Amino acid sequence: MVERDTTPSAHPGTHRADAAGQPEQVPAPEAGPEPAPSRSQIRRWRRYLANERAEAAVYRELARNRRGEERDILLHLADSEARHERFWREKLGEYVGMPRRPDLRTRFMGLLAKRFGSVFALALMQTAEARNPYVHDDDAPEQIAADERIHAEVVRGLATRGREKMSGSFRAAVFGANDGLVSNLALVIGVMGSGVSSSYILLAGVSGLLAGALSMAAGEYVSVKSQGELLEASTPHPKAHTLLPQLDVDANELALVYRARGMSLEEAEAKAEEEFTRLGLGQASGSDHWGTGGTERRPNEVVGSGLAAGASSFLFFATGALIPIIPFLFGASPAAGAVVALVLVSVALMFTGGIVGVLSGKPPLSRALRQLAIGLGAAGITYLLGLAFGQVLG
Incomplete structure (x- = not known):
């Protein structure tokens, strides 16, 4: 009786016996070509x-x-x-x-x-x-x-x-233009709903433009200036580090400073001791080391010029608010002027909404449509209110 070798081959092929009964390796079939893509x-x-x-x-x-x-x-x-x-x-x-x-x-x-x-x-x-x-x-x-x-x-x-x-002036420009578009369109459509003539609509539109632009400019100026003053008040005094050599080491008033800036008691005392050690070794305690030590919390905001923000807010609000009254500047009737104003403002709202979407990393089309819906919704509400007031006063 002949024993067959059942040891697996290192090669992936199949086996068959030759005339002497010894296993003979048969090469495995080669893989075919990859199928063509659709x-x-x-x-x-x-x-x-x-x-x-x-x-x-x-x-x-x-x-x-x-x-x-x-x-x-x-x-x-x-x-x-x-x-x-x-x-x-x-x-x-x-x-x-x-x-x-x-x-x-x-x-x-x-x-x-x-x-x-x-x-x-x-x-x-x-x-x-x-x-x-x-x-x-x-x-x-x-x-x-x-x-x-x-x-x-x-x-x-x-x-x-x-x-x-980007400075605060750019932010004020984009949102100022959008506010001017929505607010003055709503004003113009609301006044038109009351049934007055084109001259009254134009007067209301120009008044809304000037009042809104001045209000936006003043508000933006105060906002940016106040923000800058808040950040300034939250920043350590640049000369405070010069007082360290005069402090009583035993009283350790310096630890209170670090505790007020958010450190724990142990961290504050260790930090203060480190500062006094530096002074004892004759090393100066720089203002940067004093101002940024530990876990002090600092606002991380970009603040632009108050005047620049206010001026850009005025100009762009006025530009946006001008668009709804353009047809009435050329003597359009209330109905025709309202239709043209709605078309012009719709295009402008989608443009500003798209810009906001791009800057925020979101799909610009959805943000443009959202801006359009908000603007037209505000105009529709004020039109209904103007229509109601017109019937009451009429």
Whole structure:
């Protein structure tokens, strides 16, 4: 009786016995070629390829207008998008075809980056990176999907830097224009609802423009100045550190300062002892060391000029409030003027709402529609009130 060798071979092939009864290895069949991608896959991969190529160009364009660390970060993002582009080109292989244009949103971001290189382009890139099409696509590797999620966080950080650099005057400009649009449209439509002539509507509109613009400017000036004074009052006195050599070491009044700034008793006493030790060794206690020690809480806000904020608030509120009265400046009838005013203000409201959406990293269309709904809702309410007052007074 011949014993057969049942030891498994190191090779993945199958076995069969030869004429002498010895096992003979049969090579495993080679894997066949990968199946050709479907038409929908090819279209989708080509779109990915075009978008990745365009996004890399956007990051490089943005990097041209920056220096230092931000430039380096943007160039790294461009290299990453170029790596993704190579992946889709290799995956397409012979089906790569002619270069396709990226989608409309990516082209718009490229235009912003090329013409302005501003925070608007970064804010739109943040929104685009957050919409990660690879998460639910089985053809996309998990690594690329994870890369895109990380890119969204990187761009969020860069966009936040840009937002923080914006002064209070820009914020006042955007919201001032929006307030002027809504308030004066509501005033004009409300007065029209009472049944008065175009001249009275125009008078009410001009009065609302001047009163609202002056009120907004004064309020913005006081707000920004008060905010600056609050921050100043919360900042340690720059000369306070010079009093340390004159303090009684045993009384340890310095510990009270640190406790008032949020330290525990033990932390405050240790910090005070450290300061006195520095003085005993002849080392100066710098104002920076005094002002930022421990867990002191400092407001982290950007405050602009009160005059600049007030002036921009006046100008942009007046600009927004001017739009609803434009048709009445040209002698339009109440009904026709109201229709034209509603159209003009609707366009302007969607524009300001879209800007707010872009700056906040949210979809601009939804923010534009929300702004439109608020403005038209306010106008509708005041029209009904004006109609009611007109019937009562009439």
